[in-house]
Amino acid sequence: xxxxxxxxxxxxxxxxxxxxxxxxxxxxxxxxxxxxxxxxxxxxxxxxxxxxxxxxxxxxxxxxxxxxxxxxxxxxxxxxxxxxxxxxxxxxxxxxxxxxxxxxxxxxxxxxxxxxxxxxxxxxxxxxxxxxxxxxxxxxxxxxxxxxxxxxxxxxxxxxxxxxxxxxxxxxxxxxxxxxxxxxxxxxxxxxxxxxxxxxxxxxxxxxxxxxxxxxx
Amino acid sequence: xxxxxxxxxxxxxxxxxxxxxxxxxxxxxxxxxxxxxxxxxxxxxxxxxxxxxxxxxxxxxxxxxxxxxxxxxxxxxxxxxxxxxxxxxxxxxxxxxxxxxxxxxxxxxxxxxxxxxxxxxxxxxxxxxxxxxxxxxxxxxxxxxxxxxxxxxxxxxxxxxxxxxxxxxxxxxxxxxxxxxxxxxxxxxxxxxxxxxxxxxxxxxxxxxxxxxxxxx
DNA sequence: CGCGAGGCTGTACAAGTGTTTAGCATGCTG
DNA sequence: CAGCATGCTAAACACTTGTACAGCCTCGCG
Numbered sequence: 101x102x103x104x105x106x107x108x109x110x111x112x113x114x115x116x117x118x119x120x121x122x123x124x125x126x127x128x129x130x131x132x133x134x135x136x137x138x139x140x141x142x143x144x145x146x147x148x149x150x151x152x153x154x155x156x157x158x159x160x161x162x163x164x165x166x167x168x169x170x171x172x173x174x175x176x177x178x179x180x181x182x183x184x185x186x187x188x189x190x191x192x193x194x195x196x197x198x199x200x201x202x203x204x205x206x207x208x209x210x211x212x213x214x215x216x217x218x219x220x221x222x223x224x225x226x227x228x229x230x231x232x233x234x235x236x237x238x239x240x241x242x243x244x245x246x247x248x249x250x251x252x253x254x255x256x257x258x259x260x261x262x263x264x265x266x267x268x269x270x271x272x273x274x275x276x277x278x279x280x281x282x283x284x285x286x287x288x289x290x291x292x293x294x295x296x297x298x299x300x301x302x303x304x305x306x307x308x309x310x311x312x313x314x315x316x317x
Numbered sequence: 318x319x320x321x322x323x324x325x326x327x328x329x330x331x332x333x334x335x336x337x338x339x340x341x342x343x344x345x346x347x348x349x350x351x352x353x354x355x356x357x358x359x360x361x362x363x364x365x366x367x368x369x370x371x372x373x374x375x376x377x378x379x380x381x382x383x384x385x386x387x388x389x390x391x392x393x394x395x396x397x398x399x400x401x402x403x404x405x406x407x408x409x410x411x412x413x414x415x416x417x418x419x420x421x422x423x424x425x426x427x428x429x430x431x432x433x434x435x436x437x438x439x440x441x442x443x444x445x446x447x448x449x450x451x452x453x454x455x456x457x458x459x460x461x462x463x464x465x466x467x468x469x470x471x472x473x474x475x476x477x478x479x480x481x482x483x484x485x486x487x488x489x490x491x492x493x494x495x496x497x498x499x500x501x502x503x504x505x506x507x508x509x510x511x512x513x514x515x516x517x518x519x520x521x522x523x524x525x526x527x528x529x530x531x532x533x534x
Numbered sequence: 535c536g537c538g539a540g541g542c543t544g545t546a547c548a549a550g551t552g553t554t555t556a557g558c559a560t561g562c563t564g
Numbered sequence: 565c566a567g568c569a570t571g572c573t574a575a576a577c578a579c580t581t582g583t584a585c586a587g588c589c590t591c592g593c594g
Binding site for chain 2: 228
């Protein structure tokens with residue numbers, strides 16, 4: 101009666117496999133792989149639990165596919181913003197914040213930040229890969245800024261690059277907590293502005309420098 | 318035959334209840350409450366699973382007791398190092414690192430840092446309480462340093478305090494990852510020295526300042 | 535048309551979960 | 565001494581978990 105094409109919603113032309121992957125991504129990001137059952141993923145995707153196993157072999161297999169998918173997506177975004185001539189990243193006024201830059205190119209309700217957060221925190225192979233990649237980028241940014249005379253690599257370039265990266269990631273890792281105590285989401289436009297302002301001030305001339313007058317637009 | 322006293326090991330005079338609590342603390346820190354079963358906790362404590370429930374009502378009850386225990390222990394350590402006249406914390410050369418200060422007063426294999434890490438990351442009531450407390454301390458330190466002329470509160474004191482706190486916590490949250498890319502545990506004596514050195518440099522005069530010559534003792 | 539392949543489901547199973555219950559043994563108290 | 569509370573265990577419960585199996589339906593190809 102209904103052809104395969106009509107099995108999928110008119111507004112959703114993804115294959116069932118892709119739907120499962122996307123729903124798993126969303127749920128894994130929110131509750132972690134151990135906090136979500138195959139049945140819940142299947143229900144969210146509107147399929148039977150057995151189909152999940154059919155397409156991905158096992159729950160662990162699904163996790164690996166989602167990990168790789170997220171890593172690929174992230175790499176793509178990263179390549180786009182570190183390509184020669186890309187604006188912003190090497191601008192000292194941008195604080196070199198990778199997290200901020202990536203977030204900007206994502207829909208506000210994207211599950212990707214949450215998933216990346218878990219990758220960085222849980223110790224998985226994909227997480228280690230991601231972290232190494234980020235560290236390399238951080239070292240590259242610092243080196244470039246240094247050669248341009250916009251920053252110093254310090255006595256311990258590796259540690260300085262790690263310090264800057266860790267500070268950057270901290271906002272992603274503690275987002276909800278910071279939102280609570282500050283009363284503003286640090287990833288919202290307003291939050292980003294306020295956060296970046298302080299980061300620039302401290303990175304620019306240290307904690308001791310007197311606060312310059314706030315400029316009103 | 319054997320009195321109750323001899324039921325406990327000669328070298329361990331804790332009550333069974335305390336043993337269970339401590340083992341739960343250790344296992345929760347390592348794998349998270351959801352990653353540990355009541356049976357595993359009981360086995361680690363050398364008791365039956367039913368005794369865990371007998372003493373704590375439920376697994377959730379046990380978690381709450383452990384949460385409170387950790388919070389109490391932490392508050393005690395915090396009170397000790399923020400008491401008037403305590404050395405170090407307000408010393409600008411100490412970077413005001415709370416994490417570092419607390420870590421120093423703990424045995425190297427203590428499960429407490431790991432548990433605190435989870436409290437900060439998972440969103441539980443105890444975690445929110447802990448985070449608020451830390452934020453208050455951070456605000457206090459910044460304010461004190463400011464009044465002493467050792468730092469500026471910046472245009473946005475709340476955000477600056479949050480920034481400093483988040484940076485501090487990032488090392489705790491990403492410890493394993495940082496250890497991998499740097500080749501040194503940032504909480505080891507050597508790691509602390511290298512990390513603190515860069516933090517002091519950046520907080521002292523910003524990223525741009527030329528690196529001063531490394532002083533050899 | 536016939537027929538195989540693949541997407542897909544319903545059912546079942548073994549293992550592990552948190553928790554309940556009944557009961558044992560010990561030490562304290564009347 | 566009698567009796568009771570307490571610390572503790574073994575067994576069983578109801579439930580959820582991941583996964584295997586058998587079979588249905590529809591499409592595409594000969």
